[in-house]
Every structure is written in structure tokens, then in C-alpha cells.
Amino acid sequence: MTIYDYSATLDNGETYSLEKYRGKIVIIVNTATKCGFAPQFKELEEIxxxxxxxxxxxxGFPSNQFKQEMTTASDAAQACQLKYGVTFPMHDLCLVNGDSALPLFKYLEKNSKGVLGNSIKWNFTKFLINQQGEVFKRYAPKDSPKNMVKDIETLLNQ
Incomplete structure (x- = not known):
């Protein structure tokens, strides 16, 4: 299994297969606009x-799992665009932990370990996916997105 086996739903309700990113490096992050880590949107946009x-x-996958997100995906996406200038794709609100978690996040958790084992500790857990659709590395919420640049460069030069 890889991320290509999953679908995602954009903030506008359009569902698509992650197969469309085959051969690309993908950064997947669970977001929350009211979180103290929300300034990371700026660094993610720079990357x-x-x-x-x-x-x-x-x-970006907004989640209210930790009670720090807007009530709708479109409100969350609009806040990201207006406050942080986000132009990368934002998705529908989702759960990232538990039985009702988005299947993509179940896959990500199963294939990477964090501080709490496989569960996602908090908003802004970041997953760097290689060109084969596999988890290359997981970054903690407190990790600056800029910490991913060296690993992105490594993947680009393979």
C-alpha cells in the first residue's frame, strides 16, 4: 500500500485519487487555523x-480533532488563504486519530511512529512522502517545516 491507494476530498467537496501525485514528493499535514502552530502555514507555503x-x-488536511479548527472546511481554507497566503490544496475537515480517522491518516500512522507511538499527537504533524508514495519521514508538530528542506533536497537528488 502507498498513498496512491487513497482518495481525498478538497475543501470544495471534490474527491480525487492521490494517484494524481504519483512520482511527486508530497507533504501531508494535519492543520488547524486556531492552533498555536498555525504560523507554520507561512513556512509550508514558502516550501x-x-x-x-x-x-x-x-x-493541508484541517482537523478539529484537537478542538482548534473552524467548523467548515471552506472557512478553514479561507482563513489560511487570507491570513497566511496559502495556495497549496486544502481539504475537507477530517479526523486523524481513532476508528473514524480518514483512511489516509490511518495509513500514515501505521507506517510511521511519533512521540505517542503511531497516533498523531497534535495539529501540524507533518509527513514527507517519497516519489514512490511511501512515508519517508514524520515530523512532530513543534518541528519547523523548514526542517524538511534537507530531506526534500535528498529526495530530489535520488
Whole structure:
């Protein structure tokens, strides 16, 4: 299994297969606009702007699992665009832990360990996915997105 075996739903309700990102480096992050880590949106956008022409994509998945997100996906996406200038794809609200978690996040958790084992500790847990659709590395919520740049460069040079 890889991320290509899953679908995602954008903030506008459009569902698509992650197969469309085959061969690209993908950064998947669970987000929350009311979280203290929300300024990371700016760094994520900078990474996206710098690397999007090199087949790197950032995908934001807003979650109210930790009670720090807007009530609708469109409100969350609009807040990200207005406050942080986000242009990368934002998705529908989802759960990232538990039986009702989005299947993609169940896959991500199963294939990477964090501080709490496989569960996602908090908002802004980041997953770097290689060009084969597999988890390359998991980053903690407190980790700056800029910490991913060295690993992105490594993947680009393989």
C-alpha cells in the first residue's frame, strides 16, 4: 500500500485519487487555523512556492480533532488563504486519530511512529512522502517545516 491507494476530498467537496501525485514528493499535514502552530502555514507555503516546479506538493488536511479548527472546511481554507497566503490544496475537515480517522491518516500512522507511538499527537504533524508514495519521514508538530528542506533536497537528488 502507498498513498496512491487513497482518495481525498478538497475543501470544495471534490474527491480525487492521490494517484494524481504519483512520482511527486508530497507533504501531508494535519492543520488547524486556531492552533498555536498555525504560523507554520507561512513556512509550508514558502516550501510549496520554492519547490512546486520541482514536483513537490503540500497538502493541508484541517482537523478539529484537537478542538482548534473552524467548523467548515471552506472557512478553514479561507482563513489560511487570507491570513497566511496559502495556495497549496486544502481539504475537507477530517479526523486523524481513532476508528473514524480518514483512511489516509490511518495509513500514515501505521507506517510511521511519533512521540505517542503511531497516533498523531497534535495539529501540524507533518509527513514527507517519497516519489514512490511511501512515508519517508514524520515530523512532530513543534518541528519547523523548514526542517524538511534537507530531506526534500535528498529526495530530489535520488
Amino acid at each position: 510549496y512556492a520554492t519547490y512546486k516546479d520541482k514536483d513537490v506538493i503540500v497538502l
